[in-house]
Amino acid sequence: MLSCGDMNEITEIANSISLHGVFDETIAEILSNISFESGVSLEFIVAPLISTVSHFMNKSRIRMTLSHSESFIVYTALLANASTGKSPAMRIFSQAAEEIEHKLGIDEAKSMLANGATVEAIIELLKNFAQILSLYDESSSFIGALGRYNNGGTSYDCSIFLQIFNGTTINRDLKVEEHD
Structure with a gap:
């Protein structure tokens, strides 16, 4: 576990990174303005x-070779x-993303924003x-939503997220059938 001194040292190092060295001047200025405002x-x-x-x-997509590319996921x-x-x-x-979708004419039913969604909703x-x-x-x-609505528990939901990351099709049937 990090001590307060370690955290302060890490914070000082992070604060000393100049975004002008990472982004071009225009983008760095825009980010500085967003930060200030x-x-x-x-x-x-x-x-x-x-x-x-x-x-x-x-x-x-990111082209890995001439015949293979991967989705751009961050x-x-x-x-x-x-x-x-x-x-x-x-x-x-999150507000900017909602505004962009609104300007693009994407209604709520077709929104690609899933803030606070369960694994089932994401699937x-x-x-x-x-x-x-x-x-x-x-x-x-x-983290609290993992395993909330299934008997497989948290590890099951974690495996679902790993499969989603790998591009595997996921079918998850949560219907409960009653038997006589």
Whole structure:
């Protein structure tokens, strides 16, 4: 387990990273403006930004060889101490994603946003859409949902997420039949 001194040292190192070295000048300025206007730490904006942008690149694929390509999937996590501004950072991008879908004329029934969805809901969405964006505000909400609605438990849901990541078709029948 990390001590407070270790955490402070890691935080100082992270805060010293200049986004101008990572992004071009225009993008770095836009991110700085979003940070300033929202009161959210600049560092907290990057992780949900990457996930949201990758979602809206939904037709993108990474070519591994001339004959093989993979879907462009990015998982990110924003981890920090309590009350440090993680929720406002996530809210910026979940609201932006909703606004983008609204401007594109995507109604709620065809939305590819799944915030706080159960594994069952995600499987249903993936039957209709090649990809979805799920911005969980709290990791405990996501982890707590694993195994909630089945007898297979948390490990079963984890295996489902691994299969989804690998592109396997998932069929999960949760109907209960009564027998006489």
